[in-house]
Amino acid sequence: MSVTDQAFVTLATDDVYCQGALVLGQSLRNHKTSRKLAVLITPEVSSGMRSVLSSVFDEVIEVSVLDSADSVHLALMQRPELGVTFTKLRCWTLTHYSKCVFMDADTLVLCNVDELFDREEFSAAPDSGWPDCFNSGVFVFRPSLKTYRLLLQFAAEHGSFDGGDQGLLNSFFSNWATADIGKHLPFLYNLSSSSVYTYVPAFNHFGRDAKVVHFLGATKPWNYKYNLQTKRVMQDDTTAESFHQLSFLALWWNIYSASILPLLEKLQKMEESESEECKHSFNGVEVTLKKVSPYVASSLPKPELPEQTNDVNPSARSPEELASRANEVAHSISELSIHFIPAKPSPEDERRKWEEGRMDYMGKDAFEHIKKKLDAFLH
Ligand SMILES: O=c1ccn([C@@H]2O[C@H](COP(=O)(O)OP(=O)(O)O[C@H]3O[C@H](CO)[C@@H](O)[C@H](O)[C@H]3O)[C@@H](O)[C@H]2O)c(=O)[nH]1
Ligand SMILES: [Mn+2]
Known part of the structure; x- marks a missing residue:
């Protein structure tokens, strides 16, 4: 059964966050969602990345950060730092859907979560840092231009107590903590990978039922390096991730290398680039996929990567198939990383x-x- 008037929605305002959106979208596909997949992007997203997005998402929707047609445009102009935040609010304009689930681009589903559509606006899971607030990385909402305008107006008048959409949404849907327990999603629908630290016994007890992992915080999965031979995330000395965190990170990279990388390579072929690096640059940010390929160095023909399928669940493949696939990928790329140079703040x-x-x-x-x-x- 496919439901065409409901959708999972995410947001990526640059090519870096696109990497996250792609993995999220692919994870939803892997777990056979019956809902549409939509991604909001802003003009900076490169055309190459757009075409990759459109092979995972049903809809790639460009929105502007601020729309001059909005009546509150001028008021918002006074608050340029909230620009990215307002882009998330744009999801309320998707009125061709009756109900949606918004998910941050740094989330990942571990199983089918379509039952979220049984919930009403505004449903979200508690924030692990302040549980009387919800975390705005996963929420159920009903697109409505009226709500959208009210949100923008509220933002222009009150700003956001944390400078982001989470503070704003918590002030707007201020009775979430007390009014209706049905709108409290279980924490398992928005498990912050770092809170695994703060309550280890609970994680050991309930963790196996986790449904959505959220890589909240400054360090995102794409900031790590991944070794394709060992299928492990490479750590540097300054961080000390727990075993569980490392497993979640490895899962992210597993999906990335199995399903997203082949899409990027297809794109590269289309552009007939034989270089070892595939770059997407804009606005001081640069995404580089660096490949160490013996086939480029020698003039051996490059083997075809296996056909892209939606099934990357390792348990669904035969061991032989997995081994041969791992071999093929390992021969063309040994270390996978995504680099970007953020504009240094003054x-x-x-x-x-x-x-x-x-x-x-x-x-x-x-x-x-x-x-x-x-x-x-x-x-
Ligand atoms: O430059 C950016 C920054 C964010 N996003 C999108 O906005 C989301 C939220 O940003 P993120 O970096 O994931 O924030 P978190 O580390 O998750 O921090 C918290 O604080 C944010 C701001 O209030 C909330 O949006 C989050 O849901 C909340 O978990 C991302 O996932 C993306 O979808 C972009 O597209 N580009
Ligand atoms: Mn997030």
Whole structure:
């Protein structure tokens, strides 16, 4: 049964987040969703990436960050830092669907989650950092231009207490914590991979029933490197991921290498590029897929990659098939990574962020980093 007026919706405002959107979309396909898949993109997304997106998603919808036709346009212009946030709100404009489930591009489904469509607007799971707030990485909503306008108006008048859409949505749907338990999605529908740390016994007890993993925080799966031979994520010394986190990261890369990489290679072939690097650059951000290919170095013909299928569940394949596939991929690429060069914020920007309370808790402003600096200063 396919339901055409309901959709999973995600958002990618650049080619980097597109990598996440592709893995999310593929994971939904792998688990045979009966709903449509839609991705919102902004003009910066490259044309190559758009064509890859359209082979995973039913709809690739370009939206602008700010629409001059909106009545609150001027008010929003005063708050340029909320631009990306407002793009997420755009999902309410998808009125050709009666109901949708929004999922962040840094989420991944572990099983079929179509039962989410039995829920009503506004359903979401608690945020692990402040459980009286919901996390806005997974939520059920009903597209409506009226709600959309109210949200924008609310944003223009009140801003967002955390500078992002999560603060804004929590203020807007402010009775979520108390009004209707039916709108509380179980945490298993938005399991933040880092909260596995804070309550290990619960994870050991319930973790096997996890349905959606959310790689929330500053370090995303695409910031890691993946070794295709060992099928493991490569760690650097500054991070200490738990075993479970590493398994979730490996799962992300597993889908990426099995299903997304072949799509990018197809694109590369179309562009008749024989170089070892496939680049997508824009706005100071650069995505590079670096391949170490013996077939490029020698003039041996490159073997055809196996046909792209929707089935990448390892258990659904025979061991021989898996081994031969792993071999083929391992021969053409040994280390997989996605690089990007974020535009460096100026010291003034950094200071303003601190003053506004928007520290990078997970990244450079994390306690251990600050402590390191203090220690260096004191000794
Ligand atoms: O430059 C960006 C940044 C974000 N996104 C999209 O917006 C989502 C949210 O951003 P993300 O980096 O995933 O934020 P989180 O680390 O998950 O942080 C939290 O805070 C965000 C801002 O309030 C909320 O959107 C998240 O749901 C919440 O989990 C992403 O998944 C993407 O879909 C982009 O497309 N481009
Ligand atoms: Mn997220």
